[in-house]
Amino acid sequence: MKYIVSTQNKTVNGNIDLPASKSISNRVLIINALCYNPYPVHNLSDSDDTCVLKKALFSNQNKFDIGHAGTAMRFLTAFLSKIVGEWEVTGSQRMKQRPIGILANALTQLGAKIEYLEKEGFPPIKIYGSHLKGKTLELDGSISSQYISALLMIAPTIENGLTLKLKGEVTSQSYIDLTLKLMARFGIQYNWNKNIIHVPEQNYLPGEFTVEADWSGASYWYQIAALAEKGEVLLKNLQLDSLQGDVTIAGWFEQFGVKSEQKKDGVLLIKTENIKPEKLTLDFLENPDMAQTFACLCVAQKVPFHFSGLKTLKIKETDRIFALQNELAKFGAALTEPSDGELAWDGNFDSAAEGKIPLIKTYHDHRMALAFAPLALAGFKMEIDDPMVVTKSYPSFWEDLKKIDFQIENMTS
Structure with missing residues (x-):
């Protein structure tokens, strides 16, 4: 399936029901399972990743296929390790290429x-769940934060708790902070001093919980507002006072003329002036999932950039550095990788790409489709391959774009 995405609109106005946070939903599902919480989780994400994890946790089977859901793979591996029994977890071909050994x-x-x-250090895996005994573990801080979050969530429930010593620079620290804050919401005490996190053995306290809207999903609407000439978009259930680290982008987008106002029912995006930086330099160490959004925005706005803190992008749903280089080249932008974990563009276009309608590959990565589609506002017409990959995190994305007069033409092949 392919979608042709275009729009003649230059002014955007609308009210958008954002998806609930996938990151929060998945963590609360694991916490609920650890404390046998009888209370409901309100506004749980309907993303593929959350549905897969929920299905596994409520299943009476011992074999789970989690598809492309990396969060589910990491969280289930830790969770099942302390649940007595024999368990098998597998996933898609891409998932079998994503390391689990650490x-x-x-x-x-x-x-x-x-x-x-199958392959040492990679899924599929067989887990023999048993009693776990805590100790002090040393981990490289630059590894995926999902490994660290997976360990932290089970920490209170294992004998003697757990101490993690994170060596070197810590990647995606905001997601670790999100995990610990959610654990605290359910009664867990912890100590985080410099790069040492200690979680004593203790009991989670069950209770009701409501999931807030997703800031990564909001990023595409900030991108849309930045590309529009003017307009206002209300993002319902979004909070500027958020647990999510990606809330940082509200400040970043001010450089592109997008202001944020907290309203009773969400955050209002206001675009009244057309401004942009001469060059954008950002460190994505805390917010790696935002890199595709800003790379696409900068190319559309002809803003040279230099991004750092992207070392984890190569082990995401796809190698996102490679994917961005490949697909933005179809618009005439040659992105470079100055060093490991960096991405840059000098602002120059290859004129040979002009006038063509590119086919954007998504590589089974939802954020490729989500980040590229808004480029229609900059006058680019494009085809999006495998467009329903967005269901991984934002199932209603295409219908929401139609609300602001995007044309989405289904070209089923």
Whole structure:
């Protein structure tokens, strides 16, 4: 399936029901399972990732196929390691290329037994769940924060708790902070001093919880507002006082003339002036999922950029550095990788790409479709391959674009 995406609109106005936060939903599902919480979770995300995790946690099976859901793979690996029984977890071909060895090795030091069923260090895996005993673990801080979050969530429920010493620069620290703040909402006490996190053995306290709107989903509407000449968009259930680290982007987008106002029912985006930076320099160490949004925005706005803090992008749903280079080249923008974890563009276009309607590959990565579609506001007409990949995090995305007069033409092949 392919969608042709275009729009003649230059002014955007609308009210958008954003999806609930996938990051919060998935963490609360694990916490609920750990404390056998009888209370409901309100406004749970309907994304593929959350649905897959929920299905596994409520299943009476012992074999789980989590598809492309990396969060589910990491969180389930830790969770099942302490649940007595034999469990198998597999996923898509891409998931089988995404490493799990660092997490599995850490869990093994706590007493878990994990076997690799195909390739050492990668899914699919077999887990022999058992009693775990806490200790002090040293981990490279630059690894995926999902490994660290997976360990932290089970920490209160294992004997003697857990201490994590994170070595070097910590990547996506905001997601670790999100995990700990959610644990605290359910009664957990912890200490985080410099790069050492200690979680004593203790009980989670069950209770009701309402999931807030997703800031990563909001980023595409900020991008749309930045590309529009003017307009106002209300993003319902979004909070500027948010647990999510990606709330930082509200300040970043002010450089593109987008202001944010907290209203009773959400955040109002206001675009009244057409401004942009001469060059954009950003460190995505805390917000790596925002890189595609800003790379696409800068190319559309002809803003040279230099991004850093992107080391984890190569082990996401796809190699996002490679994917961005490949697909933005179809618009005539040649992105470079000055060094590992960096991405840059000098602002020059290859005129040979002008007038063409590119086919944008999504590589089974929802954020490729989500970040590229708004470029229609900059006058680019494009085809999006495998457009329903957006269901991983934002199932209603295409219908929401139609609300602001985007034309979405289904070209089923």
